[in-house]
Amino acid sequence: AQTVTQSQPEMSVQEAETVTLSCTYDTSESDYYLFWYKQPPSRQMILVIRQEAYKQQNATENRFSVNFQKAAKSFSLKISDSQLGDAAMYFCAYRSRWGDYKLSFGAGTTVTVRA
Amino acid sequence: EAGVAQSPRYKIIEKRQSVAFWCNPISGHATLYWYQQILGQGPKLLIQFQNNGVVDDSQLPKDRFSAERLKGVDSTLKIQPAKLEDSAVYLCASSSGTYNEQFFGPGTRLTVL
Numbered sequence A: 001a002q003t004v005t006q007s008q009p010e011m012s013v014q015e016a017e018t019v020t021l022s023c024t025y026d027t028s029e030s031d032y033y034l035f036w037y038k039q040p041p042s043r044q045m046i047l048v049i050r051q052e053a054y055k056q057q058n059a060t061e062n063r064f065s066v067n068f069q070k071a072a073k074s075f076s077l078k079i080s081d082s083q084l085g086d087a088a089m090y091f092c093a094y095r096s097r098w099g100d101y102k103l104s105f106g107a108g109t110t111v112t113v114r115a
Numbered sequence B: 001e002a003g004v005a006q007s008p009r010y011k012i013i014e015k016r017q018s019v020a021f022w023c024n025p026i027s028g029h030a031t032l033y034w035y036q037q038i039l040g041q042g043p044k045l046l047i048q049f050q051n052n053g054v055v056d057d058s059q060l061p062k063d064r065f066s067a068e069r070l071k072g073v074d075s076t077l078k079i080q081p082a083k084l085e086d087s088a089v090y091l092c093a094s095s096s097g098t099y100n101e102q103f104f105g106p107g108t109r110l111t112v113l
Helices: none
Strands: A004-007 A008-016 A020-023 A025-027 A030-037 A044-050 A066-070 A074-077 A090-095 A109-114 B005-006 B010-013 B019-024 B031-037 B043-049 B053-056 B065-068 B076-081 B088-095 B108-112
Touching: A004 A090, A008 A020, A020 A109, A025 A074, A030 A066, A030 A074, A044 A066, A044 A074, A074 A090, B005 B088, B010 B019, B019 B088, B019 B108, B031 B076, B043 B065, B043 B076, B076 B088
Parallel strands: A008 A109, B010 B108
Antiparallel strands: A004 A025, A020 A074, A030 A044, A030 A090, A066 A074, A090 A109, B005 B019, B019 B076, B031 B043, B031 B088, B043 B053, B065 B076, B088 B108
């Protein structure tokens, strides 16, 4: 399985400000998917955003956007205009486009939003 | 649309005891996954079902873990006997196909004393 690394165990952001979560991954494949999942304290994990590696355009979903740097194998998540409801654990995940369908998750980043 | 249901939400047992977790996927979802999430780590896939068949159980500790999905709908994951290192959250997820988005349940937090 591919290795996904999230180097920030915790991040804190002021409400309405922007926070960026980092993620790097290791793969020899050229075609794959990258994901950011949000896991609030209730533990139901939901998909925040998805990026196809063959697309150069960075994915956006409302206040969430990614910076996908394929050559650097970097996939960061930017949360703009942070809200109290954004407080959660965020996981970066990798999946091959073909063949191995398993999701490989990073260790997660806990985001705290200060009122 | 109802989400993925799991029960129980919490379970505390002594080591060497047995425990079972239940999962009911989203209606119509053929693919079902069980993940183990140890504190401070990301989820790790234990087993994947396609309908009632096992697609991948390469990371399932088969000496103590078992899982079934007899009618291709709900699924049960069992641990027998439990060890201290089995303390974790067990997540169930489902998708309409192997390459489609996975939807997760709320998880079962297992504490082994």
